[in-house]
Amino acid sequence: MLRESAKAQNQPVNIVALTKPPLDALLPLGNELIAFVDAISLVDFDELPVARERLLAAGGPGAVTRAAAVCADFECTNRVVDAIGVPVNKKFYDIGDELGVTVPDHLR
């Protein structure tokens, strides 16, 4: 959906940056958003305040809150789909290859 929405909006995006953060995702606030998500999802007590302040400074308070909300939604949904064994749609296999990840057998 990242690729689709960026394409629909003529917004350049480098999806490989998803898996290799030093790369630039080419989106405004891309680096700040990734650092914030990393601190949340990895429950990193030390990095989180730093990442939050960086995103706040660059994007403002609304960006911080919405990023937290979207991350929370996927923390929730990821657990549901993994725990009940929702198979990965075959159309995403190619994206997995592009990102250097392989869909595990139990989700094919």
Place this chain on the structure above:
Amino acid sequence: MKYSRSLRCGSLTARSWIVNNVEDSLVTHVAINGASMHTHTLPAVESAISAALAAIASPGSFFTGAERIAFAEHARAARGLGEVTSSLPPILAEAVARVAADAKSSRLAHVEAWEADGREVLAYIELVSVVAQITGIDSYRFALGHELEPLPAPVPGGPVPIVDADAAKMNAWVPTVGVALAPTALTALPNEKAAKKTLASAWYIPDNVIHKYGEEPGLELSRPQMELVAARTSWLNECFF
């Protein structure tokens, strides 16, 4: 099972350095233990979280409110965000911890073991739903430097099964209504599906524009920025959704 790590936020200091009104939200930033707590709020999210917590504390289709609150407590502890004061049968405690802290390790064998223990597979869906919801809520609070909500007192009463009669095993490990996809994952239990959807609608892109990729929902981040957050979260969770 005991976990000692707890959230390091609290002890609000008196310092407040930004106060600003933005449409329907209030923005303040106050120092907590030397770090900031972000208090820009989204009313729809606050409302959805309140509703979700109330639902978690209420009897479900297969578990009492007390059991569901115990799931939430164990889920917090499994992520290092709280301590366990309640006890659960081992198969429930293990399932909660796995879904909360290592969902990617879930396998069909876990569901089979659940059923071999004499439990309804639909009850497993309820457990997954409760754990996933509290994990999302806690992640949101943690992200913003907030205290986690105290878990509400359980509502008395026994479980009342509310199950969609059309649910059947399709392509997932548990019954769903129709093909199992992220939006249909909890469809066997309509109340759980509804509770999760309420949260999702407040946190993410509204349903009416979710697949209109060129359309901006008019939120605080652009759609591609929100998708970046979503995709990175899934990547870190080793989830392919």
